[in-house]
Amino acid sequence: MKLATFNINGIKARIEALPAWLAEAKPDVVCLQEIKSVDEGFPREIFEDMGFAVETHGQKGFNGVAILSRLPLEDVVRGLPGDASDEQSRWIEATVIGESRSVRVCGLYLPNGNPAPGPKYDYKLAWMARMEARVAELLATEEPLAFCGDYNVIPQPEDAAKPAVWAEDALFLPQTRAAYRRIVNLGLTDAFRAVDQTPGRYSFWDYQAGAWERNNGIRIDHLLLSPQCADLLVTAGIDKAVRGLEKPSDHVPVWVELAL
DNA sequence: ATGCCCAATATAATTGGA
Numbered sequence: 001m002k003l004a005t006f007n008i009n010g011i012k013a014r015i016e017a018l019p020a021w022l023a024e025a026k027p028d029v030v031c032l033q034e035i036k037s038v039d040e041g042f043p044r045e046i047f048e049d050m051g052f053a054v055e056t057h058g059q060k061g062f063n064g065v066a067i068l069s070r071l072p073l074e075d076v077v078r079g080l081p082g083d084a085s086d087e088q089s090r091w092i093e094a095t096v097i098g099e100s101r102s103v104r105v106c107g108l109y110l111p112n113g114n115p116a117p118g119p120k121y122d123y124k125l126a127w128m129a130r131m132e133a134r135v136a137e138l139l140a141t142e143e144p145l146a147f148c149g150d151y152n153v154i155p156q157p158e159d160a161a162k163p164a165v166w167a168e169d170a171l172f173l174p175q176t177r178a179a180y181r182r183i184v185n186l187g188l189t190d191a192f193r194a195v196d197q198t199p200g201r202y203s204f205w206d207y208q209a210g211a212w213e214r215n216n217g218i219r220i221d222h223l224l225l226s227p228q229c230a231d232l233l234v235t236a237g238i239d240k241a242v243r244g245l246e247k248p249s250d251h252v253p254v255w256v257e258l259a260l
Numbered sequence: 261a262t263g264c265c266c267a268a269t270a271t272a273a274t275t276g277g278a
Binding site: 009010012013034036060061062112113114152166169170171204206207208209210211218220250 | 263264265266267268269275276277278
């Protein structure tokens with residue numbers, strides 16, 4: 001089972017590039033971020049016609065997450081538990097029913113948090129604390145879990161072409177990385193790093209200042225696996241070439257192959 | 261020190277992104 005995460009930066013803008021990548025890469029399950037669409041505005045028929053079940057958690061203008069799956073989806077949860085007043089659509093969960101076993105897939109779009117310090121950074125840290133609590137809660141089930149998405153966290157200096165530039169940024173501040181490590185240290189495995197420790201593997205290149213042409217990227221899209229899910233890990237990768245295609249997102253897909 | 265580029269909104273400047 002091939003499971004991917006892809007921040008598409010707007011479903012309307014990616015209405016050709018996303019189906020093209022799906023046809024080429026043939027993932028079974030995809031977590032999408034930044035659909036920038038309400039549920040009713042998401043073009044679900046395009047993906048249903050390609051054989052995907054479609055579950056969305058949208059929002060007008062910004063944010064918005066979705067799961068596409070060739071396998072059945074059950075028990076969908078929309079929104080990160082822990083704060084009923086949070087109106088931003090950044091979290092969706094569903095159980096993917098495989099032939100031999102199932103995996104709980106959580107798609108997430110973690111807040112950017114800039115500028116830091118400030119209210120947006122406070123929101124990021126509070127959101128990460130809520131995520132930590134939700135991860136702990138799900139880990140107690142001892143089911144295979146995959147937390148897939150745009151974390152807006154650069155975990156290590158080798159995950160940025162120019163780490164010094166990010167020193168004061170909400171994506172790389174010590175507090176951000178510490179909060180990320182607290183989540184990982186609950187017992188999760190960074191699937192990509194489990195199979196590839198090479199420095200300079202990126203998942204995002206800014207549209208500005210020729211970042212793609214200069215390979216000035218960062219790795220901020222991650223798939224974190226619970227122990228029972230990491231046991232199923234076959235391989236993982238980043239579809240870097242997607243960034244160089246026609247009308248690309250600023251992120252590229254990251255994926256894992258699971259023995260599911 | 262800031263904008264660069266891109267997407268969405270609701271008109272044309274503004275907001276958010278990372």
